[in-house]
Amino acid sequence: MRYSQLFGKTSRQVPKDETAVNAKLLLRGGFVDKLMAGSYSLMPLGLRVVKKIEQIIREEMNATGAQEILMPLLHPKSIWNETGRWETAREVMYQFKKGDREYALSFTHEEILLDLVRKHVQTYHEFPVKLYHFSTKFRNEPRAKSGVLRGREFLMKDLYSVHTSQEDLDKYYEEVADAYITVFERIGLKALKVEAAGGVFTKEHTHEFQVLSEAGEDEIIYCPGGDFAQNTEIATVKEGKQCDLGHGPLLKVKAIEVGNIFRFGTVYSEKMNVMFADRGGTRKPAFLGSYGIGLTRAMGAIVEIYHDERGIIWPAAVSPFDAHLVHVEDSGTEPWVKEAYDKLTKGGVEVLWDDRQVSAGEKFADCDLIGIPVRLVVSKKVGEGKVEWKERTSDKTTIVDLATAVKKLSS
Ligand SMILES: [Zn+2]
Incomplete structure (x- = not known):
């Protein structure tokens, strides 16, 4: 991709109405655009990051035997009345009237999913879904x-x-919890599984996946030994208490919630008449679990964890591109510049090529702001068939053969 063609460029302007680091850097880097508070467009760079996160989640969900579908966002009031959540979840739902009918915009999909299940599966051997x-x-x-x-x-x-x-629900719940830890590791986040309250979803305790960060809106009490973590909203102990296993005092820290998993049991199935026939033909209510990961929030959490004063530092697995190619001193029309770009892309490397006629300093500042893990410089000084390799996390530069760079970046 040529940077001159990319929709959404970097900006030196710090957005005045934003206080969060993630918003400032994502806006300045050209990853997102703000429509209003809490509502952002994903620009091409931002969407590439989200798509990488999405694919990692897809792989891990498929590995648990789950299948991908797509459910509607516009829901009739009637389906929410079946569980009573039209009233109990009113504060979080966008509800509105059109003509003489009432609708909601989706804030979750338990009701819609259960409606699918009661229509399409009936007997025990068709479960789990x-x-x-x-x-x-x-x-x-x-x-x-x-x-x-x-x-x-x-x-x-x-x-x-x-x-x-x-x-069976408990067994799968743990399997998904493990898959979540794997997802977060793959996208660069160290997430803790934390016991929490269920909010508008359930009276039962749930588990959240929390990434330690001062930018977080949640507060957790946990043992660094890894055996204990609770959200302070339900915490049964105080910080400073000694861990029972001898790991030392429990700590209270701020954290960003990046995932949440729930066990609803048969509560909603009973209300919605989601039944199955057991081996003896007796009809029984089904057991429901629900598991969420916020993709855009995960992107924001990554930015909160991985940045410095110059910009974002993407983990390679979610970076919008593998390499940021920059030519300096030249016009960009020299054959070796185009050759470097072609060799990299043909080798399967996703390259953002800054092909603008601006100063090297400006290009390098944009590389740091956008945060692609590897910067490659081509110039007369570097030499034909060679590139200067620099990683975003280091100031060290090395000259390598183009072929070596292709090999390193495509493996
Ligand atoms: Zn401990």
Whole structure:
């Protein structure tokens, strides 16, 4: 991709109405555009990051045996009345009237999923059902001040599982929890599984996946030994208490919630008449689990963790491109500049080529702001068939053969 052609360029201007680091850097880097508080467009660079996160989640969800679907965002009031959530979740839902009918914009999909299950599966041997989708969620956020960490509209992966027993649900719940840890590791986030309250979703305790960060809106008490973590909203102990396993005092820290998993049991199935026939032909209510990861929030969390005073530092797995190619001293029309770009792209490397006629200093500053892990410089000084290799995390530069760079970046 030639940078001159890319829609959405960098900006030196710090957005005045943003306080969150993630919003400032994503706006300045040309990753997102702000429509209003809590509502952002994903520009081509931002969408590339989100698509990388999405693919990693897809791979890990498929590995648990789940299948991908896509459910609607516009819901009739009637389906929400079946569980009573039209009333109980009123504060977070966008509800409205059109003509003489009432609708909601999706803030979650348990009801829609259960409707699918009761229509399409009836007997025990058709269970468990494991379905997920990537789609937009709408939530009425009175204060949306944390950039893409808290949107009124945001992208989420939600997985639902329906089982014939609590034991089977419990088993899959743990399997998904493990898959979540893997997802977060792959996208560069060290997430803790934290016990939490269920909010508008359930009275039962749930588990959140929390990334330690001062930018977080949550507070957790945890043991660095890894055996204990609770959200302070339900915490049964105080910070400073000694861990029972001898790891030392429990710590209280701020954290960003990047995922949340729930066990609903049969509560909604009973209300919505989602039944299955067991081996003896007796009809019983099904057991529901629900599992969410916020994609845009994960992108924001990554920026909060990986940045410095110059800009973003993307982990390679979610970087919008593998390499940022820059030519200096030349006009860009020299054959070796185009040759470097062609060899890299033909070798399977995703390259952003800054082909503008601006100073080297300006190009390098943009490289640092955009945060692609590897910067490659071509110039007469570097030499034909060679590139200067520099990683975003280091100031060290080395001259390597173009072929070596292709090999390193495509492996
Ligand atoms: Zn401990």
